[in-house]
Amino acid sequence: MIKQLNSLLLLLLFTFSVLAQNPTQIYIEGDDIGQGFSVKRLNLCYFIAPNHVVAESVFLTLKGSDNLRSLGDGQTLQPFGYDLAVGHIAGSLSNQCGIEFNALSVNQTDIDKAKTVVVSTVNADGLISRTPAVVQETGLIYLTISPQDEKQIFFKGMSGSLVYAQGNPIGMLQSVESGYGFGKVLRLDRLIETTAPFFSSSLKQPTVQKIQTESSQTVEFIVSYWNLPPTSNELSAQLISDQDKNTYYETQLQGTAELDLSFKAHKDIKGIRLSLPNNSGIKDIEVLVSRKKSGKRGWISSASNTVLPSNNEVIINLQGVKAQRVKLKIYSSWNDKGLIRISEVQVF
CATH class of the missing domain: 2.60.120.260 (Galactose-binding domain-like)
Structure with missing residues (x-):
């Protein structure tokens, strides 16, 4: 009974936090299925996700957790260490991209002191599921977590889910050890410092080929x-x-x-x-x-x-x-x- 009450209080705390400043989470479907989140940079929209979720797919179907459940397509642009990748988002989802990359931040003390967390996962319909979890171990790069409720489990499609403590993101779930019920979480401070060079001021924008309207060859349909x-x-x-x-x-x-x-x-x-x-x-x-x-x-x-x-x-x-x-x-x-x-x- 006490464990169920603690889970309920944890979810209520998460729900009533100021989530408007947090990234827009996305559901990713390609050759694999997983999670990620979107950020803006110079009026363009990008996703950050585990590389193993997106690496094998030429085209990605994305669904946002915004109120419109916006659809988009994604294309991976660059892989990084710690099993991370950054890609470009096109389509209506790009209009619901959310916060600027430079607005991402985390207090290292919040990560080190976190004992209970919430794993936030986008379902295929764009709705979010939240799984209360307990931090088992905290390191300089990763946290190890396990579900608070023994009846709940982490599963493969959760890779890329954001992990929250006190309503603020502190990391990304990157892998699941289903046999032992543990999840490996990349700390958000490591994630930010790893992908930051891509979003630096010298960032080259994806090139959009201009259409020569008079000479372009049309496609029969x-x-x-x-x-x-x-x-x-x-x-x-x-x-x-x-x-x-x-x-x-x-x-x-x-x-x-x-x-x-x-x-x-x-x-x-x-x-x-x-x-x-x-x-x-x-x-x-x-x-x-x-x-x-x-x-x-x-x-x-x-x-x-x-x-x-x-x-x-x-x-x-x-x-x-x-x-x-x-x-x-x-x-x-x-x-x-x-x-x-x-x-x-x-x-x-």
Whole structure:
């Protein structure tokens, strides 16, 4: 009974702490599954995660623990010692990145004095699970912890979870010894000093290739799926690929409009160009890509944009992703009745 009461008090203390200044945790899915957190630097968004979680994956699907459960894709940029890696985040998650890297800090005394902690883990749905734990050993680089409740265990997908003491992050769970129930935690002061050179003032930003709109070769596609019917048979979704800007697809938003573009094989996609008629209505749009030929799973958010009412052409850069399908998701309309129109879509 006393142990359960202590666990409850520990969770309450964590919940009511000022978490707004703490990093945004993310769920990572690639060839492996794990955890990490995001930080900003010079208006770009990055993740820090265990290298063994991300090292074998070319593309990573990320989900944030923010209120929107934002999606994004990740690309590893540089591995570090202590099984750490830093990567770039693209997609809607980059707009919910959280704190600046320079705002990360920890008091070494808080680490050395920590006796009970909370392991914070992001689930696949973006919700957070919290596991109370006890510090068994504290060293200069790692802490060893074990679950406070004997019925709870640490598992493989928890690697990269943040570990909190008194509501403040003090380390990252990096590995789990399932046979003994112990977890190895990298101290946050070691993590910061190890990755800090990457985020120094001389940091080179990821290069975004500029699209030459006049000479870029387009990629052929078929419109393989649309979820909303046209307002009339003459305004079919197939008109977005008839190479005639005088025709257009018209529909009325009921939730979100989706259009899937499929290619004959995997293609390197650099961007999407939308040609829009007057009063197109399109406001908020997201582009997702998939390396799979079919199916509802495997979509990765690659870019998002807000279209102004006066825009007749919109170019969305995708930074050279490899895909066999592209999905356009239109979330909102400038028109009161939710009417939207698209003349043409070109894929580079």
